[in-house]
Amino acid sequence: MSSRKDQNAAARMVREQIAREQRRKRTMWISIAAVSALVIAGLIGWAIYAGGKTTDYTAPKGANSAGTGIVSGTGPVVVDEYVDYLCPHCKSFHDEAAASIQQLANDGKITLVTHPVAYLDGASTNRYSTRASAAAGCAAEYGKFTEYTDTLFQNQPAEGGAGPSDDDLIVFGRQVGLGEDFAQCVKDKRFINWTNHVSEEAGRAGVSGTPTVMVNGKPVQASSTAIAAAVAAAAGTTTPSAGTS
Amino acid sequence: MTWHRVQPWVSLAARLGLGGIFVTAGWLKVTDLAASGRAVNAYQIMPYDLAMVIGAAQPFVEIVVGLLLLFGLATRLAAWAGAVMMVAFIAGIASAWSRGLNIDCGCFSKGGPLPPGVTPNYLPDILRDVAFLAMAIFLIIYPVSRFSLDARLDRPSAALAPDDVLEEENSEQPSERRRQRL
Numbered sequence: 001m002s003s004r005k006d007q008n009a010a011a012r013m014v015r016e017q018i019a020r021e022q023r024r025k026r027t028m029w030i031s032i033a034a035v036s037a038l039v040i041a042g043l044i045g046w047a048i049y050a051g052g053k054t055t056d057y058t059a060p061k062g063a064n065s066a067g068t069g070i071v072s073g074t075g076p077v078v079v080d081e082y083v084d085y086l087c088p089h090c091k092s093f094h095d096e097a098a099a100s101i102q103q104l105a106n107d108g109k110i111t112l113v114t115h116p117v118a119y120l121d122g123a124s125t126n127r128y129s130t131r132a133s134a135a136a137g138c139a140a141e142y143g144k145f146t147e148y149t150d151t152l153f154q155n156q157p158a159e160g161g162a163g164p165s166d167d168d169l170i171v172f173g174r175q176v177g178l179g180e181d182f183a184q185c186v187k188d189k190r191f192i193n194w195t196n197h198v199s200e201e202a203g204r205a206g207v208s209g210t211p212t213v214m215v216n217g218k219p220v221q222a223s224s225t226a227i228a229a230a231v232a233a234a235a236g237t238t239t240p241s242a243g244t245s
Numbered sequence: 246m247t248w249h250r251v252q253p254w255v256s257l258a259a260r261l262g263l264g265g266i267f268v269t270a271g272w273l274k275v276t277d278l279a280a281s282g283r284a285v286n287a288y289q290i291m292p293y294d295l296a297m298v299i300g301a302a303q304p305f306v307e308i309v310v311g312l313l314l315l316f317g318l319a320t321r322l323a324a325w326a327g328a329v330m331m332v333a334f335i336a337g338i339a340s341a342w343s344r345g346l347n348i349d350c351g352c353f354s355k356g357g358p359l360p361p362g363v364t365p366n367y368l369p370d371i372l373r374d375v376a377f378l379a380m381a382i383f384l385i386i387y388p389v390s391r392f393s394l395d396a397r398l399d400r401p402s403a404a405l406a407p408d409d410v411l412e413e414e415n416s417e418q419p420s421e422r423r424r425q426r427l
Contacts, residue, residue, distance in 0.1 A: 034323065038309050041302075041306050045305040049300075203279070203283050203293065208284070
């Protein structure tokens with residue numbers, strides 16, 4: 001009787017040990033699966049990002065040699081402005097400073113490079129930032145970048161909803177005298193890859209938000225007075241040939 | 246005795262809270278991976294290309310960590326992953342702060358319901374992440390929680406190795422119970 005009891009106890013111990021072993025194994029496999037899931041998730045993100053990166057682009061007419069922005073003027077001091085057509089602060093910056101900056105370019109004091117980046121695609125439901133920037137590329141191709149930029153900021157949609165459609169963007173173009181070839185360019189999405197390139201290179205240049213203004217490569221507050229002061233200072237310290245790239 | 250009874254519920258709350266936070270944070274960033282990369286790059290801690298890769302991978306990893314926590318699967322491991330990420334976030338924000346960077350933290354979203362981190366909000370950002378870190382550490386210490394897949398997966402093995410209690414019960418009940426588990 002007592003020996004049977006011992007046998008039972010021994011059998012139970014064995015069973016418990018097997019159960020423990022099974023549990024240990026299961027925990028191990030679950031852990032391996034969980035770690036794999038984490039690694040795969042990271043790789044998926046990497047793959048999607050790498051797949052979306054475009055190296056093949058055509059810059060519109062009027063772009064700088066690096067293809068990262070549209071040039072206006074030929075002055076000695078380089079002013080880079082990075083704007084997103086959906087960004088409210090870019091609109092207020094444009095309303096306040098665009099005329100005086102354009103004047104500096106017209107007076108031959110600065111070379112203005114406008115980089116229409118698409119940073120805020122997450123802030124519209126139809127990728128307005130990218131489409132507006134690509135349409136601005138079309139406008140540059142047909143010689144009306146500055147006018148078209150003015151119109152886009154005048155018609156800036158609110159963040160969070162759907163921005164103007166491609167058809168709307170074509171109508172804005174007609175308002176500043178752009179024709180059928182511009183309309184076709186927008187429909188063909190010809191400069192979407194260029195927009196991606198502009199955004200990518202802006203990020204590489206350390207631009208993490210919009211609007212960002214740089215005078216000869218140094219960040220300057222986005223206001224007409226700050227820019228004018230920085231341009232005056234830069235003009236005083238650099239020879240006319242320096243600063244352009 | 247009371248702690249013994251309360252702890253699984255506290256762990257459940259920590260699990261669901263932290264899991265929800267991770268899924269939300271990841272989801273808000275997953276729609277624009279380039280923006281997520283730029284947010285990482287804004288910290289100026291790593292080279293641009295690496296920052297873009299980290300920024301692209303991060304939302305997906307956050308979502309998986311969050312789902313593991315929500316389901317209670319590999320809870321302790323997921324809590325470790327969460328804790329490591331929180332430490333990295335806290336270090337990143339502290340570093341940006343100490344270098345006087347004037348950046349949008351972008352740690353948790355690009356403007357969603359969770360604290361978006363506006364310019365000089367470094368201290369609240371850090372305190373919030375410390376609270377999340379505390380939740381993760383609690384789960385590392387007490388991974389056992391109510392309604393977890395971990396516990397659910399643990400039970401059938403007890404049924405497979407029938408113990409004395411089962412033998413004493415009448416034959417209908419355990420089989421019924423087993424069917425429910427399946």
